[in-house]
Amino acid sequence: MAPTSTSQKAMTTQFVQLTGASDRTAQRYLKNAGYKLNEAVDAYFSGGSGTSTPTTSALDTSLNQMFDKLRDDSRDEKNTLGLDTTMAYLGDLGVNIENAELLVVMELLQAPSVGEITRKGFVDGWKASGAATRQAHVSHIKSLVSSLSTDPAYFRKVYRHTFVASKEPTQKALNLEIATVYWNVLFSPPGWEWKTKNQEWLQLWLKFLEEKWTRSVNRDMWNQILEFATKSMADETLSFWNEDGAWPSVIDDFVAWCKERGIGKSETMDLDA
Structure with a gap:
């Protein structure tokens, strides 16, 4: 059955433009998806069209065209969105660049640095997510942000990519x-809050760094802080730690600093704890 409303007809036109499919095919996929454009396009590009190579090509073309429309010829390279353009794009999507929402998008699009998006990252990221329109991008980002504080594996992905994107390329x-x-x-909303019933671990960690640490942060230290944070969330007594463990020295120093302030178990730790 053909769409009857103006909005449904507009969706059919958008579907055709994005996929290169016929009106009849567009109407079929849209009807099956309850006239939800993103779901219909996702179903089409997931192989339901029966012609995987052309659909992949069509999606690539659509996303490349979207990337080119975002580019500012006067300041962006052919295959890169610079800082100003990236910030404008994120603003258009409603992304809060003051919190972890920014880092969610940087991981999704595999940004080489915070505030820079490459053509390859843009196309590959959105193609993998099945989000082919601006509104689909908005919806997908909201979904990812909502899972940031509830899905440890996803948080780990964003956390680890942040190290890559925030350091200088040569360092x-x-x-x-x-x-x-x-x-x-x-470690603050909408990210994963590093705190327990009795301890504000993030604030303790930052205070420790301010008082005791002056060196740079390498990848191992960065990754191990997340491992320590995860364990401290499950056990605020820090009984999982022992001085013969494989933690970096900075974490050993942090635990000692905490114990001096009555935080964690004060007695000698069991090696098997």
Whole structure:
């Protein structure tokens, strides 16, 4: 049955433009998806069309065209959206660049640095998510952001990519000041809050760094902080830690600093704890 409303007809036109399919095919997929454009396009590009190579090509073309429309010829390279263009794009999508929403998009599009999006990252990221329209991008980002604080595996992906995107390309470590900024962002809403019933771990960690740590943050330290945060969330007594463990020295120092303040178990830790 053909769409009867103006909005449904507009969706049919959009579907055809995005996929290169016929009106009849567009109407069939839209009807099956309850006239939800994103779901219909996703179903089409997931193989339901029966012609995987042309559909992949059509989606690539559509996303490349979208990327080109975003580009500012006067300041962006052919295959890269610079800082100003990226921020404008994120603003158009309703992304809050002051919190972890920014880092969600940077991971999704595999941004080489915060505030920069490559053509390949843009096309590959949105193609993998099946989001072929601006509204689909908005919806998908909201879905990812909502899972950031509830899906540990997904949070880990965003957390680890943040290290890559926030350091200078030629450097192997993060400046401590920059690392502190991103720890604050990642471990605060809508990210994963690093705190327990009795302890504000993020604030303790930042205070420890301010008092005791002056060196840069390498990848291992960055990754191990998340492992420690995860364990401290499950056990605020820190009984999982022992001095013969494989934790980086900075974490050993942090635990000692905490114990001096009556945080965690005060007695000698069992090696098998």
